Amino acid sequence: MRLADHVKPISYLKSDAAQIVKDLTASGEPLLITQNGEAKLVVQDVQSFEDTQQTLALLKILALGHQDIEQGKFKGAEEFLSELDDLDRREQIG
Structure with missing residues (x-):
């Protein structure tokens, strides 16, 4: 998929939220949202977010x-x- 396919205006986020959820869940690729031509946020599915974290x-x-x-x-x-061996010996004694 091309980079341009992963950049959308905020109006797309507002009008196509259900489709965005479907697409992100299927692809695992993040979506960059712009406002007035400036990057403002990244939207991604939960599994991708958890993997990143x-x-x-x-x-x-x-x-x-x-x-x-x-x-x-x-x-x-x-x-x-050697320290592990010492700990093991102490546990066996105690």
Whole structure:
């Protein structure tokens, strides 16, 4: 689908809401709404929105992890696995 097919004026949103819901649900593609020729909002189906939010959350976790590595806030694999073994032994005793 062409980009122009994903850009509509606000009057289209007002007059064709039911068709927009049908189209967005089927395609998963967002719709850019303009007002006076200027982009004002993006409309998308719930599944696409949730997928985007999940992707953003994962990217944030990766960025925070990268930041921790840059700041030296991490443990080597051997140290981490040793701590897990210690925790496992304590649980078996207790």
